[in-house]
Amino acid sequence: MKIRKAVHMNILVCGGAGYIGSHVVRQLQNRGYEVLVLDNLVNxxxxxxGNTPFVKADIMNKRALQQVFDQNRIDxxxxxxxxxxxxESVKRPDLYxxxxxxxxxxxIQTMxxxxxxxxxxxxxxxVYGEPGEIPISEDHCTKPTNPYGATKLAVEEMLKWFSQAxxxxxxxxxxxxxxGADEAGDIGEDHNPETHLIPLALKTALGLLPEVKIFGTDYPTPDGTCIRDYIHVNDLANAHILALQSLVSGGKSTVYNLGNGSGFSVRDIIKTAQKVTGKLIRVVEAPRRAGDPAVLVASAEKIKRELGWQPQFRDIHQIISSAWHWHCRHGKES
Ligand SMILES: NC(=O)c1ccc[n+]([C@@H]2O[C@H](COP(=O)([O-])OP(=O)(O)OC[C@H]3O[C@@H](n4cnc5c(N)ncnc54)[C@H](O)[C@@H]3O)[C@@H](O)[C@H]2O)c1
Structure with missing residues (x-):
């Protein structure tokens, strides 16, 4: 994976104060990019x-966006x-x-x-919905089963047409x-409410939650629980920088999957979280949630082939350990 040092470029990172955005901000800065974060801080x-230049603004507010572009050079x-x-998207599709x-x-219009x-x-x-084949590649049909996935697909369609026009x-x-979390241990996954399995398991290990729920134990998988593909947030961050470099050097507009290509069940994750933390994590079995596919595992061959991306964190123990490092620090602070 060739990540070059940045020629001087100014990157506007919308949603940069969130979980993934803040990790990407750090990687951009490590590679010499100038970063301006725009976030309304709802989440x-x-x-x-840290002290990254920041504008508190909402992307719904076009005038505020215009001001950001007026006052800053953005590449x-x-x-x-x-x-x-x-x-939430099922209950409030309007918000989504x-x-x-x-x-x-x-x-995009302001840009x-x-x-x-x-x-x-x-x-x-x-965006894929219930997969017809595993691993899922980018040419798999897109049939989202919830409004969240549908909104992301709607944006992808919009991008395609705006690219042409x-x-x-x-x-x-x-x-x-x-x-996972950056190895420095000072930024991590901090959603409220939290709905993701790894932070829920780790919060339970810390005693911040009474239990972690397993939604569905009768899926057609070896242990009956859903299987997912976990990718370390810093591997995502590296992929963003490679994608940016590709566009800067005239690469084509396109879509890439980002995953590790291996699946772990809900029970696998909880077991690994118990090993990492050394704590017993209480689980409660609950009915399936509507719209949860049994297995979601990515083929990320396209981005590996075209941009030379390679995930550095392949081991689920290592991924959960990095999250635990942050949760231990953060749990004490909150
Ligand atoms: N976390 C995942 O596993 C995952 C998986 C697939 C896709 N994604 C996508 O990645 C992106 C980042 O996810 P995340 O987990 O870091 O979420 P996050 O909620 O931690 O970050 C999103 C950030 O966007 C900000 N934001 C939301 N609406 C805004 C608005 N109208 N104006 C300005 N700022 C606004 C929030 O305050 C937050 O800081 C999202 O688009 C999400 O859909 C996340």
Whole structure:
């Protein structure tokens, strides 16, 4: 994987105070990029970006976006700002279409009006819905089973048409399950409410939650629980930088999956979390959740082949350990 040192570039990171965004901000800065974070802090944390230049603004507010472009030279945009809780999206699709689709439309229009035509977009495995084959490659059909996945797919469609009509250059990265934390231990996964398995298991180990729920134990998998593909957040961050370099050097607009290519069941994760933490993690079995596919595992061959991306964190024990390191520090602070 060749990650070159940056020629001087200014990157606007929307949603950069969130979990994945803050890790990408750090990697960008480590590689010499200038970063400006824009976030409305509905779910983000200022503490996650240290003294990185920051604008508190909402992508729904076009005037505020225009001001950011007026006051700063911006060469490219990375866009993480979205709502991403599947269950909530089923109950309040309006919120999801407004924030994720209308917000992104505002952002892209403002970019283009200001002559900025490079965008890296956070998409998701949820665009595929129930997979017909495993591992899932980018040409698998897209049939989201919830509004969250549908909003991300709607943006991908929009990007395609805007690319044709207005010369927008974009790379959409479809993440599978982001996990882990930077080894420095000072930034990590801090959602509220938390819905992801690894932080829930670790919070239970810390005594911050009474138990972790397993939704469905009768799936057609070896232990009956759902299988997912976990990818370390810093491997995601590296992929963003490779994607940016590709656009800068004239690479094509496209879509890439990001996952490790191996699946772990809910029970595997809880067992590994018990090993990592040395604590017993109480589990409660609950019924399946609607729209949860039995198995989601990525083929990330396309980004490996085309951009030379290689995940550095292949081992689930290592991924969970990095998350635990952060949770131990953060748990004491909160
Ligand atoms: N975490 C995962 O496993 C995962 C998997 C697939 C895709 N994604 C996508 O990656 C992106 C980042 O995910 P995350 O887990 O870091 O989420 P996060 O909630 O931690 O980060 C999102 C950030 O965007 C900000 N934001 C939301 N709406 C905004 C708006 N209207 N204006 C300005 N800022 C706004 C939030 O305050 C937050 O800081 C999201 O787009 C998500 O859909 C995440």
């Amino acid at each position: 983000g944390h200022l503490s996650a970006i 490219a945009v990375m866009h993480f700002a979205a709502f991403s809780i599947v269950g 279409y407004r924030n994720n689709v209308a917000g992104t439309l505002n952002l 283009l009006e200001n002559g900025v035509n490079k965008l890296i977009f956070s998409s998701t495995a949820a 207005y010369g927008l250059n974009y790379i959409s990265l479809r993440y599978f399950n982001a996990a």
